[in-house]
Amino acid sequence: MSDPAPEPTSVPAAGGRRAAPAPAHLRFFHGPMDCGKSTLALQVDHNQSRQGRSGLRLTQGDRSTAPQISSRVGLSRTAVEVDAGTDLLLLVRSHWAEGRRVDYLIVDEAQFLTPAQVDQLAELVDASHVDVYAFGLTTDFRTRLFPGTQRLLEVADDVQRIQVEVLCWCGAPGLLNARVVDGAMVRSGATVVVADTAPTPAPGAADGPDTGAEVHYQVLCRHHYVLGELGPTATGPGQLALP
Numbered sequence: 234m235s236d237p238a239p240e241p242t243s244v245p246a247a248g249g250r251r252a253a254p255a256p257a258h259l260r261f262f263h264g265p266m267d268c269g270k271s272t273l274a275l276q277v278d279h280n281q282s283r284q285g286r287s288g289l290r291l292t293q294g295d296r297s298t299a300p301q302i303s304s305r306v307g308l309s310r311t312a313v314e315v316d317a318g319t320d321l322l323l324l325v326r327s328h329w330a331e332g333r334r335v336d337y338l339i340v341d342e343a344q345f346l347t348p349a350q351v352d353q354l355a356e357l358v359d360a361s362h363v364d365v366y367a368f369g370l371t372t373d374f375r376t377r378l379f380p381g382t383q384r385l386l387e388v389a390d391d392v393q394r395i396q397v398e399v400l401c402w403c404g405a406p407g408l409l410n411a412r413v414v415d416g417a418m419v420r421s422g423a424t425v426v427v428a429d430t431a432p433t434p435a436p437g438a439a440d441g442p443d444t445g446a447e448v449h450y451q452v453l454c455r456h457h458y459v460l461g462e463l464g465p466t467a468t469g470p471g472q473l474a475l476p
């Protein structure tokens with residue numbers, strides 16, 4: 234290059250270095266249901282707090298009276314319930330206004346964030362140096378990215394597919410979430426907000442024609458998702474056909 238100007242140094246002067254704290258990051262961990270993301274969320278929270286850092290745990294779709302992040306291995310911690318209308322910048326600033334430190338955020342069920350909320354998380358990272366650890370499902374039961382997941386994949390500093398293995402009934406790695414209504418797999422309907430912590434009945438009227446039906450989710454490999462086979466004992470080949 235012919236530019237004679239000296240290369241700008243990437244290392245700020247000492248004064249500037251003090252003014253600019255260590256950069257924070259927006260990290261996103263995703264996978265299918267049952268992949269252990271809530272367990273990982275609580276582990277990250279534990280590791281951060283052990284370093285003397287102060288964090289805020291957020292979750293969505295927890296319909297209990299005392300919101301928490303809970304995992305199948307028995308861990309749980311209280312959390313702040315947010316919804317699509319929550320301004321995450323205001324939420325964190327309100328904690329600061331009360332004199333409470335927020336060094337990092339643990340965001341579970343991050344697939345349910347709106348794209349605007351993901352951008353708020355990015356602003357907290359960049360402007361306020363809050364580390365954000367977001368955990369969420371990759372795709373819905375139609376194999377499409379959740380809106381929050383899509384935005385996180387677009388803007389996160391670091392994206393990791395959670396490697397804890399969840400298996401399809403056939404033994405192959407589980408990849409996709411199937412919605413099962415009254416024992417049969419369905420591929421259309423609303424992207425319903427359902428926590429991934431237990432087989433869950435349909436959450437009210439949000440599910441349209443499925444309301445009142447028994448709804449749960451099952452992780453399948455891609456092959457069996459495409460075939461719509463829920464296992465040798467469920468609806469599908471191998472089952473005794475009854476009139």
Ligand SMILES: [Zn+2]
Pocket residue numbers: 401402403404405453454455456457
């Ligand atoms: Zn399979």
